[in-house]
Amino acid sequence: MTTPSPLTPDQLLAALNWRYAVKAFDPSKKIPAATWAALEQAMVLAPSSFGLQPWKFVIVSDPAVRAKLRPLSWNQSQVTDASHFVVFATQVGMTEAQINRYADEIARQRGPSQDVENYRGMMLGFLKGLPPGTDTTAWNTKQVYLALGQFMAAAAVLGVDTCPMEGITHAKYDEILNLPAQGYRTCVACAVGYRSDADWLAKLKKVRYPAEQVILRV
Ligand SMILES: Cc1cc2nc3c(=O)[nH]c(=O)nc-3n(C[C@H](O)[C@H](O)[C@H](O)COP(=O)(O)O)c2cc1C
Structure with a gap:
């Protein structure tokens, strides 16, 4: 693959400074299909530990479902007004079967090899070696937040606004999304679209600690 x-x-920096957690979306502005397709790929392409991708990205398009979710989200208007709304869901637990499925997928896409089998064995050994009671769902959750971060940065680069949302009743x-039956649970949501001119937060300065207070150099 050629280097982009x-x-x-x-x-x-212009894109990252432009991004902020939008409080009011313009409900009349919709993300063009090609832009949205790229943003879906930004989620799909997110990195994860071992590459296991312990997530689902639930794109909630049905306005009736979004209307139901809004009161379960501190009544935040982003849920219904943004062009798109994604619920980032965490896989519950990690099983040998899930690891085998991933190793099989590598073999399918790259071709079977001893290297793939070694990798399978390493991942299975890692899982077996975890101390009893290890919360693998918490491990998975960390991966899901990485996907959220990549998604939001990608959106900013494409000039698309977002609001990450944890103020939701998981x-x-x-x-409503029938996630537990599928082996997943709600982690965090993200509204995606275009800011309203009326958003009071849009004009406020972004507040961050100066770099020298958060970056340690050794
Ligand atoms: C995991 C996470 C959950 C958040 N939940 C909400 C939320 O429910 N509603 C909201 O308006 N903002 C939410 N925010 C936005 C933060 O308040 C915001 O990112 C932070 O104040 C920094 O401001 P900025 O993103 O506008 O630069 C959330 C941010 C993160 C990272």
Whole structure:
């Protein structure tokens, strides 16, 4: 694969400074299909530990479902007003079968090899070696947040607004989206679209600690 031509540092920082957690989306503005397709790929392409991808990305398009979710989200308007709404769901637990499925997929896409079998054995050995009671769902959850971060950064680069949302009633989301029956649970949501001119937060300065207070150099 050829190396893509990079953004300039200024272009990257312009996108990241432009991004903020939007409070009011413009309900009339919809994300073009090609842009949305790229953003779906930004989720699919997210890195994860061992590459196991312990997630589902639930794209909630049905306005009736979004209307149901809004009161379960501190009534935040982003749930119904954003162009798109994604629920990032965590796989519950990690099983040998899930590891085997992934190793099989590598073999399918790259061709079978001893290397793949070694990798399978290493992952299975890792799982077996975890101390009893290890919360593998918590491990999976960390991967899901990485996908959220990559998704939001990608959106900013494409000039698409987002609002990550943890102010949601996870158990109720699970019920409405029927996630536990599929082996998943709600982790975090993200509204995606275009900011409203009326969003009070859009004009406020972004507040961050200065770099020298958060970056340690050794
Ligand atoms: C995991 C996570 C959950 C969040 N949940 C909400 C939320 O429910 N509603 C909201 O308006 N903002 C939410 N935020 C946005 C943060 O408040 C915001 O990112 C933070 O104040 C920094 O501001 P900025 O993103 O606008 O730069 C969330 C952010 C993260 C990372």
